[in-house]
Amino acid sequence: MKLNFYKKHNSFVNFSVKEKDKKDKITKKIISLIENSDLGNFSSEHKKILSTVKNDLLYKSNESNNEIFNLKDNVIDEILTFEEKDILKYLVHRYRYEIFPIKKIIDDYPPYLQIEPSSICNYRCTFCFMTDKSLTDKKNGHMGQMKLELFKKIIDAAENRVEFISLASRGEPMACKEISKMLEYTVGKFLNLKINTNASLLNEENIHAILLGGVKTLVISADAADAESYKRLRVNGNLKKVLKNLELFNNIKEKNYSSSKIITRVSGVKVSDEQKFNDMEKLWGGLVDQVAFVNYNPWENSYEKETNNIIQPCSDLWRRMFIWWDGKVNPCDVDYKSKLSVSFFDDDIKSLWNSNGYKNLRAIHINKKRSHLKPCNACIVV
Helix, strand or coil: CCCCCECCCCCEEEEEECCCCCHHHHHHHHHHHHHHCCCCCCCHHHHHHHHHHHHHHHCHHHCCCCCCCCCCHHHHHHHCCCCHHHHHHHHHHHHHHHHHHHHCCCCCCCCEEEECCECCCCCCCCCCHHHCHHHHCHHHCCCCECCHHHHHHHHHHHCCCCCEEEECCCCCHHHCCCHHHHHHHCCCCCCEEEEEECCCCCCHHHHHHHHHCCCCEEEEECCCCCHHHHHHHCCCCCHHHHHHHHHHHHHHHHHHCCCCCCEEEEEEEECCCCCCHHHHHHHHCCCCCEEEEEECCCCCCCCCCCCCCCCCCCCHHHHEEEECCCCEEECCCCCCCCCCCCEECCCCHHHHHCCHHHHHHHHHHHCCCHHHCCCHHHCCEC
């Protein structure tokens, strides 16, 4: 599935949820909340965002405009998990995540923080940079696991400042020996905490940690509905084992955490027309809340591709910050060998997000000179 460019904003090719037709009801509730709530705890800038959200939802005629905020199915499902008092706060940060990168707006903190518990992965998926042996060769220094002490420092720096957190990046989070303690430390600290896993290493301990922790969405990465296709795409993977682990997760959830509002999603990378979404829904739909395909981003050999002619800035420079297992701060994960790293984490996310390193990268992209940077010159992300 070759693409001329890859849009990070709304990258779902297919997306299904168990319950549909909730949009009108949620839209009315949001508008009522914005109109009738005491917004005294919101800053003037965040009040402006809520006013824009209200206007965008009221006037739907321009929904095709990327700068117009609208409610996707995944966003609606997230809203339904919140108490009423947190919905408006969530919408402020969702707007920052979706619209700031399009309008090229920067404020004090990144809308999204991606933390890497482990760069080590037990899979070698055909479409992943883990197939690059210069990345996985231990002597090159890219492989490792984050220490709990560093993780806590990052969480402390992000709490009440960044509300959207993801525990994932180059490696498999469950490969981190201290992942359960990390999850325990996040409880009650963020509106939206997501963890991505191939689910092969799920066990009773880390399943309890996920369900006890602050995880809002558990994303299981799987791209096929039959064992042979799964094994071919997710090299070293075993579909039967993943299904068994997911069943264990559901059994533990039903028995011990029946009131949990965690959202579960199977999300696959669409790399071939042979992957049928109907088959994915049939296999996974009864095990999770959502099933999705995302577009394939050809990042598995970023540094070897020929330069392309894309001049549009990369949205990740305005959307998210990556912090690797060793504290290295990176602008994206297409640059999986950290050629563009801006610094190391220093307890202050604000100074990093507004650092000269980030400013220089954004200026180069804004001035249509991304071809001067590697791997930006061959990357298709916009």
